[in-house]
Amino acid sequence: MKHTITLVKKEYLNKEVIKLSFNKHGLEWKSGQFGMFLLPISSDEIIRRAYSFSSCLKNKYLEIIVKRVRNGVGTGYLFDNFEENDTVETMLPFGHMTLQNNTQENIFVGVGIGITPLLGMIRELAFQGFPNKTTLYYGARHKADLIEQNELRKYEKEYNNFHYIVSLSRDEKTSNTLSGRILQHITEQDFSKHNMYICGSPEASQDIKDLLLSRKAVDTSIFKEAF
Numbered sequence: 001m002k003h004t005i006t007l008v009k010k011e012y013l014n015k016e017v018i019k020l021s022f023n024k025h026g027l028e029w030k031s032g033q034f035g036m037f038l039l040p041i042s043s044d045e046i047i048r049r050a051y052s053f054s055s056c057l058k059n060k061y062l063e064i065i066v067k068r069v070r071n072g073v074g075t076g077y078l079f080d081n082f083e084e085n086d087t088v089e090t091m092l093p094f095g096h097m098t099l100q101n102n103t104q105e106n107i108f109v110g111v112g113i114g115i116t117p118l119l120g121m122i123r124e125l126a127f128q129g130f131p132n133k134t135t136l137y138y139g140a141r142h143k144a145d146l147i148e149q150n151e152l153r154k155y156e157k158e159y160n161n162f163h164y165i166v167s168l169s170r171d172e173k174t175s176n177t178l179s180g181r182i183l184q185h186i187t188e189q190d191f192s193k194h195n196m197y198i199c200g201s202p203e204a205s206q207d208i209k210d211l212l213l214s215r216k217a218v219d220t221s222i223f224k225e226a227f
């Protein structure tokens with residue numbers, strides 16, 4: 001079913017990434033899921049693009065975070081023609097990567113813009129006070145590419161159960177960021193009792209899944225989205 005939602009806030013998180021906050025209009029989704037947005041790119045053409053929800057249901061807005069794709073038709077529309085108070089049609093919710101309700105340790109691995117669905121899940125866990133040990137591994141190219149750093153660092157300070165590891169593939173190591181691919185910093189050897197959530201490009205997500213499987217992860221406890 002299609003729903004019409006109104007854009008309340010459009011914010012640039014960096015030159016290439018925008019955060020779009022919509023009125024929730026009573027819509028419901030599970031953290032980690034996505035919506036299919038119907039974008040009217042011209043007077044006679046509507047295209048469908050999927051965007052993960054980076055907010056959880058307890059947040060004030062239904063939020064998506066979009067990275068501009070060079071020559072991208074949908075992102076071109078959202079960056080250049082879609083403004084506050086405009087409406088858009090969306091279908092939701094879709095996706096099977098959702099938080100599992102049990103007491104296992106959580107591992108999140110997000111690469112690049114793949115952090116978006118993980119943010120929704122981390123935010124939900126923050127509302128619960130991180131009941132289980134939770135580690136977020138976040139890989140990006142440069143420091144400027146990192147999204148919602150203040151919020152994630154705040155959770156890291158406030159909750160003993162939340163561990164946050166960042167690695168930048170094209171920047172030098174700093175006091176709180178590592179250097180290189182995030183994969184090489186996942187050093188734990190036994191993932192047999194964890195729930196794992198992965199999102200990044202198809203190649204990166206598969207590499208991460210393979211690594212976890214090679215370290216005793218249970219296939220059915222790995223949840224993966226790729227784009």
Ligand SMILES: Cc1cc2nc3c(=O)[nH]c(=O)nc-3n(C[C@H](O)[C@H](O)[C@H](O)COP(=O)(O)OP(=O)(O)OC[C@H]3O[C@@H](n4cnc5c(N)ncnc54)[C@H](O)[C@@H]3O)c2cc1C
Nearest residue numbers: 034049050051052065066067069071072073074075116227
């Ligand atoms: C389940 C799901 C969830 C998603 N969630 C998000 C999200 O939260 N945030 C977000 O920004 N995007 C997300 N995406 C990607 C999004 O749906 C679009 O594919 C993306 O925004 C590009 O759309 P476009 O119309 O601008 O590009 P298009 O016009 O479709 O593509 C333009 C050109 O760029 C290439 N291209 C397309 N995508 C990429 C890419 N990612 N990297 C490099 N080249 C590319 C195409 O091959 C083409 O040549 C998600 C995709 C899926 C399937």
